[in-house]
Amino acid sequence: MNAIEVRNISKSYSQFSVDNISLDIKKGYITGLIGPNGAGKSTLIKMMLGIVRPSAGSIRMLGAEMPSEEIAIKQRVGIVSDDCFYYEHLSLKDMKKVIAPFYTKWNETKFNRYMEQFELSPTKKIKELSKGMKIKFALAIALSHEAELLIMDEPTSGLDPVFRRELLDLLADIMQDERNTILFSTHITTDLDRIADYIAFVNRGKLVFNDVKDDVLDRYAIVKGGQDLLDADIRAKFIGLRESSVGFEGLVDDRKQAQELFGSYAVLETPSLEDIMYYTAKGGPIYA
Amino acid sequence: MNIIISHASEDPIYIQIVNQIRHSILSGEMKAGDSLPSIRQLAKDLQVSVITTKRVYEELEKEKLIDSVVGKGSFVSGANMEFIREQRMKLLEEKMIEVIRESRDLNMSEEDVINHLKLLFEEEQPS
Amino acid sequence: MLNLIRKDFIVMRSSLGLIPLYFVIFSIVLISNTMSAYFLVAVYTAFTTLMMSTGADVKNDNHAFLITMPMNRAQMVKSKYATALLYTGVAAIACYIFYTIVRYVKPSLGMPAYSMGQFLASIGISLVLVSIYLPLFYWLSKKGMAIINMAFMIILIGLTPFMNIGTYLMHKQNVGSINNASVALIGLGVVLLFIASYFFAKYLFNRKDL
Structure with a gap:
């Protein structure tokens, strides 16, 4: 069972291109998407989320076609991204008020619990938050609407090592339920060395491999x-x-x-x- | 049961885990019918991949040391009690041979050893 | 879609207070001239509010954020057109009410009655401007929008003298020269333009990388 199926995806920019990538992200596991900066990881994820339109190819998420069924799909997807485009002048509470109504399965209790766990004050304004706190907020939101697929695009680049470890524990907790899937794109691979199940390696716009992490580390x-x-x-x-x-x-x-x-x-x-x-x-x- | 893995070791992680669980079962630390943590719980506790722990349990099942029941989890197998007993006997024999060798170095006779053992049996009354 | 409309209001909450201020300023500027096209206040207020809303979208990289939530681009465009309609309608009505109150309270100013023609014109001109503005908004990048916003401000400023000349010329000729049929035809044209603009904006936005 695949959570995400990418088929022959291509996108050309003036400086670089994503070249005919096909890959499957297996349901129930953590897949790490690694590659150097500018390799195409972010572009690939943006195409999965519908932010960028591919020049060719197709994407299916959770068994449905993107972008025609994107509304139903995104109800079940949580996103944590390095580019947190929240409204800077709003408070966390107000930002939640903007976001929560869009989700049919919004769980207010869970959200409050995460806010407490991450030590986030609802009255703080978004512009007053550090990078790490913004990511934590994004995480609280992503985990509060019963999402089955969690897509994380460079979530740890601004975080201190202490929270990065805590994040890995949190992800392991999420994976106790085998209906969940996590796609974790990063260039800080030490995060993935331990807990990732699968690794997809993208370099210069091409897929180098997508394999069981243990096998990769044994093979090389x-x-x-x-x-x-x-x-x-x-x-x-x-x-x-x-x-x-x-x-x-x-x-x-x-x-x-x-x-x-x-x-x-x-x-x-x-x-x-x-x-x-x-x-x-x-x-x-x-x-x- | 404690499992300690070393990332610096020569052995692949899953081998280390298999060895330690196997030892735990054969040494009697875990008894027939004892439940093992779920694959995902073990992965979280050891901070390793779920696929690693899956392979560990598959290997242990192949050796008939554990049984996995869908929906219930994994348990130490009762079916292999004979084999386990044999293994423990072997370990005990090795210890006995060591006792004999050691006693020879100390110039004890067979009778001395047996008398000493009798004394110890009395002391080691089951509590 | 309601969520999206509500989001616009939450985001602009702090600046919402400015809108009545704009309304009052525009009114003071225009109401002093009885021959002037006072109804333009509605156009100015509605359009300024819309520019505030699109400005907030661009400043916050809104679209990239919104699209990660359960919605599609068609909904985003639809809600923006709906809020534009809302601003237009509310501004037109507010304009009428304000004018009528002032006329009632200060008969010495000798203001003529607010005609249906003026009311419809305030809505019609707003819709025409919106129909041109929004597809541009959904097509261009941040930098492009800065230029477009300036261009439209110039157009707005130029509207007043343009309307003044227009209404003067109309009064010189036969006032009742515009009959119902032509009004209906123009109205239909404006509505069709608005609808066509919506579909065009949807098409442009669908192909855009955010």
Whole structure:
């Protein structure tokens, strides 16, 4: 069962383009959407939400077609975004008064509980809030109308590490109910290293992979060794390679092959998502 | 049951978890019929992916150490009591062999060891 | 759609007080000249209110925010046209009432009665302006709107002398020269223009990236 189905989505801008991306976001799991800045993650999400119109392709969310059924779909979707376009001069209470009537399943009790939990005062004006508090407010709203799909676009970029950890716990709580799905787009991959179930990696407008996170981390490996181990053929096996006067460090996407190749002459480590993102973005052809 | 995982370890996370739960069951810390946390609860507690814990439970089911009932959860299997008992016997035997070796180093005879054991049996009355 | 209309009012709440102020200022400026087209106050007030509303939308990047909620673009456009109609109607009525009260209270000013023609004209001219303004609003970006708002302010300012000349010329000729048939025809034209404008704005907005 897929919460989101993207088929052959394309969009061209003058500076970059999203190029024929197809991917499925599985229902009941947390999918992390990673990629360097400007890779197309935000554009992809904006197309899912109907903010940007794709030049080609189709999107289905929660079993219905976007944008023809967008009203029904968005009743069941909660959105937390880095660009929080709230009305700056309104208070949180007034902002809620604007938003709540649109949702048929608005749960006032839940909302108040979250406001308390996040320590947000309803009379404060939006322009007085810090970035982190705005995100918390967006989260309180997103979680108060029985949404089954939570789409988060760079929600943690302005947040301190303490709240980021608390957020992950909160998300894990939400995922106790297997009818919920979370799509979490970020370039801070450490957030996803632990709790993400699936990872979709977008680089330069293309989809590099969309796979079970555990499998990705098992498949890739960081290889560290001495200069003398490299030659032209071996260099070609690396996705990205960083050489220095005291050795090399690189990423391969076939751990077993690397183990056979290097044996005990090199150190093999499990990469982090950040490693994979870094080395893929810096060098080598795109793994299609 | 405690599960401690190390992200720095060589072993993949799911192997670590499987090992620790297996040990917990075989050592008798968890008894037949005891319930295990749900897949999602375990994922949240350990702060790992739900797919990881799913695989853990699948592996344990394959080893017939646990049973999963749809809608109810997962439980330590009673069906494999024989196997579990065998495992525990093996562990005990290893300990016994160690006792024997150690006693030889200390120049104790077989009789000395058995007498000592009898004394200890009396002390170790079930409370 | 009601939610969207209500949202406009909540957002503009702090500036809503300005509207009666504008009304009074426009009235003072125009009522002193009995030959003038006083009914233009309705046009000015309605249109200024609309510009405040679209201005707030642009300043707050409203559209990008609204579209994340359960609504579609057609609804957003529809509600804006509905509020424009609301402003037009309320302004026209307020204008009539204010004028009539002043005429009653100060007969010494010798003001002629507020005619049906003037009332309809206040609505008609507002609707024509709105029909041109809103599709532009749904087509252009922030920068474009700044230019458009200036252009329309100039048009509004130019309306008064234009109407003055117009009504003067009308009085010089036969006052009753505009018969009911032509009024009905013009009215129909305005309504059709308004409706066509709505569909056009919907089309433009549907294709736009927010």
